[in-house]
Amino acid sequence: MSQRYPAEPWRIKMVEPITIPTREEREHAIRNAGYNTCLLRSEDVYIDLYTDSGINAMSDRQWAAMMTADEAYAGSSSFYRLEAAVQEYYGYPHVVPVHQGRGAENILSRSLIRPGSHIPGNMYFTTTRIHQELNGGTFHDVIISEAHDPFSDHPFKGNVDIDALENLIQEVGADAIPYVSVAATVNLAGGQPISLANLAEVRELTNRYGISIILDAARAVENAWFIKQREPGWSGHSVAQILKEMCALTDGAAMSAKKDSYANVGGWLAMRDPELAEKARNLVVVYEGLHTYGGMAGRDLAAVAQGIVDSVQEDNIRARVEQVAYLAGCLQDAGVPVVQPVGGHAVFLDATAVLPEIPRAEFPAQTLAAVLYLDSGIRSIERGAVSAGRDPATGENRYPKLELVRLTIPRRVYTQSHMDIVADSVIRVAKQGKAITNGLRFVHEPEALRFFQGRFEPVAQWQHGVPAPRPGASDLILQELS
Incomplete structure (x- = not known):
């Protein structure tokens, strides 16, 4: 039986239709976006967890x-x-x-x-x-x-x-x-x-x-x-x-x-x-x-x-934090490595633990965000070396200790069913994480805040829109993510 959290303290008055793009459409969209979820068009996204900034439902x-x-x-x-x-x-x-x-x-x-x-x-x-x-x-x-x-x-x-x-x-x-x-x-x-x-x-x-x-x-x-x-x-x-x-x-x-x-x-x-x-x-x-x-x-x-x-209304903030906790609980129950304790606005995936075979120089979090989109149309955001940028003195990539993918929950926008779909996708990808060995590299790198407009390409050719498995590995990843 899945976890439960108290019912949302509001009624829905207006709805905005959303649809899931096909697998072929997602592959086309992520390539056109340079494997950067920030550059995806909104119409190509099913569940948008890129940010909780400015996309909340107003009262x-x-x-x-x-x-x-x-x-x-x-x-x-x-x-x-x-x-x-x-x-x-x-x-x-x-x-x-x-x-x-x-x-x-x-x-x-x-x-x-x-x-x-x-x-x-x-x-x-x-x-x-x-x-x-x-x-x-x-x-x-x-x-x-x-x-x-x-x-x-x-x-x-x-x-x-x-x-x-x-x-x-x-x-x-x-x-x-x-x-x-x-x-x-x-x-x-x-x-x-x-x-x-x-x-x-x-x-x-x-x-x-x-x-x-x-x-x-x-x-x-x-x-x-x-x-x-x-x-x-x-x-x-x-x-x-x-x-x-x-x-x-x-x-x-x-x-x-x-x-x-x-x-x-x-x-x-x-x-x-x-x-x-x-x-x-x-x-x-x-x-x-x-x-x-x-x-x-x-x-x-x-x-x-x-x-x-x-x-500052207690019911509002309680419902907001508990929805985030619900998603995190679903992932933790399945053994997905998430940052603990769970914060109030997002669930953060430890990309280096989910994709342990990808070196930091190939941006595991950026890769994981792209693969999650390919799997289910869910948009998340990288919060690791790409976001950290380069040291202004040395010009070298900064590699923070935390290499994360952020699943940011907008306030009063999505339901428990949406959280279940997100959890299913993350769990599916995480189960095959060790087979993913090829990450991404920059083909266009802006000078400042490069995560917004940077473009990438696979370090090695991706099969069926996902990183190819290491030699000899099971091709189950290609079946599950295709």
Whole structure:
């Protein structure tokens, strides 16, 4: 009997038809996309688990708010509604809207980072680090060592290594560190949360050295849920209360409202320092739009404001996290290696364990994502060496300890039946993983964020659209994946 999780706390009002492309169509599509799932057309995808950013199902209240939004160029009432929601639920007094999270990263980096700056953080994220580097900064990973072990069961693998952080401060000097970048949750560690106790330790240390803390708040509501479930002393608090406690320990936040706030587009940068807020407003006029719309239409401002209210409702966040846990449980029961503990927004497959015969230089995670699409039309995303890019000093590929494929679950979009189909496909591919020995290589490699537009080709010819088995291996893989 399969696992069960509580019924979703909503009714379906509108549906969008989806169809599965044929095997021949999938082979044609992945070749045309250069074996990069990012370059697949949406119409060629059956179940889209590429991201949970901007593709969530909005609530009736969000749609209603959009219909009554104020589209004024300056001083829109929809902006003031968003500002009030951020102030109430996140606690920051100054709010600058942006078109999405990387807009906030750009404004923040231009405001605070100078050539020679050092930015410590609890594991890199792709767009965050590239903005830091483009402005002359160097990122330093100060996450605890357990975060790099996919099978460690540490409940807060997003925690900062306090000793590593202090050692870095003493090595480069506090004046060279404009802020500590704290993600909640940590995406590339598998959606892992940071504990309130650890965040308080980071606050105490940075206070001693006069260093700010900036929160990546895209999935902070999910982080608050994990604190409620896992951290002693917080089970009796609401998610909304915990979220505000987290933010109270920081000096500002960059937010992609396309995640926790369910919106299709939008974000914000929030701060406590009025001087930094003024600098951010000046820059947002240059790069985003007027400081009261920041690249968003009034209807988008309204959708984000209502989405903030929706996001902290206990039933919503419970259903969201438990759907992710259900998929992970199905895979773990079948022996598929997934990152543990399971995060709040995605299930992460350990590609080096699923495809142990493919060397890191042939990108096992990129290969696995392509094979999963070929098998069932499911789109996932690589989160390993391709995403990590090249070292700007040496030009060599970075090989992070984690080589993962992310199955990202959009909020309120797919049903349990869809999760069962995904599980069946992953299990089918994983059973034949040792027979897959040929990976991929670049034929087009962009300079920055290469995972978005890079193109690949098989290192050796793939048979029937999948990597050929090693000599002498059973051809069962070709039968099962064809």
